[in-house]
Amino acid sequence: MKQINNSSKQAIFFIAALCSGQVMSLPVEVKNNIITISPNVLLLNGPKSKEGVYKLIVTESDSTISFSSLIKTFNVVMSKEKDSYELKCTSYSISNVKNACVATISDKGLYYLKIEKNNDSTLLVNTVNEYKKNMFSSFSNTGFCYKEAVQSNTDISDLKGRFNRYNWLQTIQSVYQKRWKSGVVLVKAQANDPYFSQFVNKNSFNKMAESLMVAIHEETHMYDLDSNRTDWEQKLTAFVNQYWQPKVPIHGGFPRNEIIPLLESNVTKPWDDIYLRDSTQGSYLMQGVLSELNAGLTGLIGVAVVGEYVDGYEASNAMDSAAAYMYHLQLYLRQAKKAHVSYYNQLKSEKLFKDFILIQWLRLHYYIDIAKEFTKLGTDYQEILELLYRPNNVKAIEEVTGHSILLTGNKHCLPDDEPFEPPF
Numbered sequence: 264m265k266q267i268n269n270s271s272k273q274a275i276f277f278i279a280a281l282c283s284g285q286v287m288s289l290p291v292e293v294k295n296n297i298i299t300i301s302p303n304v305l306l307l308n309g310p311k312s313k314e315g316v317y318k319l320i321v322t323e324s325d326s327t328i329s330f331s332s333l334i335k336t337f338n339v340v341m342s343k344e345k346d347s348y349e350l351k352c353t354s355y356s357i358s359n360v361k362n363a364c365v366a367t368i369s370d371k372g373l374y375y376l377k378i379e380k381n382n383d384s385t386l387l388v389n390t391v392n393e394y395k396k397n398m399f400s401s402f403s404n405t406g407f408c409y410k411e412a413v414q415s416n417t418d419i420s421d422l423k424g425r426f427n428r429y430n431w432l433q434t435i436q437s438v439y440q441k442r443w444k445s446g447v448v449l450v451k452a453q454a455n456d457p458y459f460s461q462f463v464n465k466n467s468f469n470k471m472a473e474s475l476m477v478a479i480h481e482e483t484h485m486y487d488l489d490s491n492r493t494d495w496e497q498k499l500t501a502f503v504n505q506y507w508q509p510k511v512p513i514h515g516g517f518p519r520n521e522i523i524p525l526l527e528s529n530v531t532k533p534w535d536d537i538y539l540r541d542s543t544q545g546s547y548l549m550q551g552v553l554s555e556l557n558a559g560l561t562g563l564i565g566v567a568v569v570g571e572y573v574d575g576y577e578a579s580n581a582m583d584s585a586a587a588y589m590y591h592l593q594l595y596l597r598q599a600k601k602a603h604v605s606y607y608n609q610l611k612s613e614k615l616f617k618d619f620i621l622i623q624w625l626r627l628h629y630y631i632d633i634a635k636e637f638t639k640l641g642t643d644y645q646e647i648l649e650l651l652y653r654p655n656n657v658k659a660i661e662e663v664t665g666h667s668i669l670l671t672g673n674k675h676c677l678p679d680d681e682p683f684e685p686p687f
Contacts, residue, residue, distance in 0.1 A: 301329045305671050307373065307649070317376040320652065320670050324371045330354075330378075331363040338379040339364055343372070343654050344527070350374070371670065372654030405669070405676035407683040409625035411504050412444040415568045415633060423572070428465035435463070435475070442568040445505040446479070449561065452502075453482040464577075472572040476581045476640075479565030483558040496550050501557045503622060507687035512613045513549040517603055520545030522594040527653065530646045533580075534587040552595050556588040556623060563640075564630045570637030582634050582641035586648050589627050592620070593656040596663050611663055618686050621664040629675035 305320040319341075321328070330339050332354070341350040352364035368374070419438050426434050432454060439446030453459055462478035464470040483502055487493060492500035498510045520539050538544045538555060563585045566578045599607040610616050631648075634640045650656065652670055661667055666681050668674070677683055 299331045301327075304328055318649065319374050319376050321368045321371050321374055321654075322671055324369060326368045326371065327365060328368060329363055329365045331357070331361060333360055334362060337362070337364070339366065339376065340379060341366065341368070341374045341376045343370075343374060370654035370658060372657040373649055373652040373670075374654070404679040405673050406679045406681045407625075407685060408673060408676035409622060409629045410675075411564075411629070413564070413568060413633065414442050415570070417441045419569075423468040426468040426471065431463050431465050431471055432459070434468070434471065435478075438472075438569060443564060446565060446568070448505040449479070449482065449486060449502055453485055456482065456485050458485070469572045469574050472566070472569040473575050473577045475569060476562045476566035476578040478562075480558045480562030483561040484554060487554050487557060493550075496548055499550050499553055501553065501619065502561065503557070503619075503626070504687070507622075509615060509619055509686065511553070511619045512616055513553065514606065514609050514613075516549030516552075516595075516606065517599070518546045518548065519552050519591065519595060521602070522591065522598050525594040525597060528646070528650055530643050531587045531590055531650070534584065534591070538591065549595065552588075552592050553619075556585075556592055559585040559588040560623065560626055560630060563634055567630060567634035567637065567640060570634060570640055573637060573639050576639065578640055579642050582631055582644035583647055585627055585630065586644050586651060589624070590647060590650050590656070592623075593651065593659045596620075596659040597655060600659075600662070607663075615686070617664045620660065621666055621683070622685070624660055624664075624668060625675045625677070632675060 303322060303326055305322060307318040307320060330337075330352070334354070337354045339352050343350075350366060350368070352366040354362040354364045357363045419441055422434055422437050422441075432450070436447055436450050436454075439450060459478065459482060462474065462481050464474035486502045486508075487500050489500070492508075492510070494510075496515050497513065499513050500508060500510045502508050523535070523539050523545075526535060526539075538547075538551070544551070563581045566573065566581050596607075599610065631644070635644075657668065657670065666683060667678055669676060669678060
């Protein structure tokens with residue numbers, strides 16, 4: 264990776280990123296220094312504060328990361344947590360003029376990084392955000408990818424023109440017939456639910472579209488938790504798509520409020536307060552965790568396929584909610600492994616459960632790729648996603664599913680060396 268001379272005695276911090284199979288150098292200004300990092304990490308974004316904290320994705324477990332510079336002495340500190348820098352390497356001489364430090368990272372995921380010189384943190388200047396699109400561009404070599412019959416660009420202006428408060432159900436079915444085939448199956452299955460109408464705003468087509476996040480979320484609950492389908496706390500039926508509505512073995516579990524001590528940020532507080540700290544909701548077991556995740560996912564895609572018509576803020580947490588529910592699942596799996604070993608091993612022995620968790624992870628990222636085009640469908644979802652990518656949380660998904668997951672590129676896909684036969 265080349266360095267750039269700078270007559271103003273400022274330098275460039277190069278982060279090399281794998282983009283579409285090629286290495287790309289991304290400049291971030293650093294006062295008076297040049298630090299070069301090896302190309303097996305990914306910069307999520309520039310530092311947001313004067314503390315000069317970078318967020319890096321280490322894409323593979325057991326990675327060796329090197330930092331080199333002309334600076335005589337510098338330290339690199341990295342952390343799995345934002346404020347506890349437990350990983351450190353100190354530079355040593357590798358030539359008459361060049362110094363380096365090398366760190367071995369055992370667990371892949373998101374890390375926080377600082378560069379220190381003379382025991383003082385070097386202040387890093389924010390970089391432009393234009394490169395972010397390239398950071399998450401498609402990788403050509405992938406294995407199984409989660410996809411559905413979604414045509415979110417199909418013209419539905421005719422349906423908007425014919426909409427009135429009395430044909431709301433027919434309109435929703437027609438919209439989904441054109442744009443999201445799985446939605447048609449779900450809506451038809453729930454057409455006779457007397458509560459369906461209460462979830463839909465019938466004042467205009469745009470308001471109807473905006474209300475679909477809540478409406479589809481709630482109707483997914485109604486479908487999944489129907490006593491004719493679900494064996495309470497033992498086998499959860501989940502509407503995943505038009506082809507797959509598995510009855511997933513969950514074997515009870517433990518109250519989900521046990522995961523409160525594992526929470527790592529206030530960004531999920533709205534969901535933590537409702538689903539964990541509330542005395543009733545907090546007592547729910549694995550069924551509560553998975554049913555909320557499944558409803559959050561279908562609610563997300565249910566509104567994302569009409570995202571261009573959402574002009575209010577009733578669906579502004581669509582992506583946030585789906586990501587927060589996935590985060591709760593990750594913490595639940597971590598707590599199960601730590602404090603409920605026999606239960607955890609029972610779950611890991613169920614192939615259907617493992618496949619279901621994997622599909623939900625891939626499905627989340629597939630839906631977010633569709634929804635992120637619409638700014639009114641998310642508020643803090645990117646910050647919540649960062650929690651999902653912390654090493655301990657990545658490990659929770661990989662250990663229970665038995666599959667490696669991608670943290671860059673097409674995250675709705677598996678790596679090309681991960682064989683997987685979808686159960687639908």
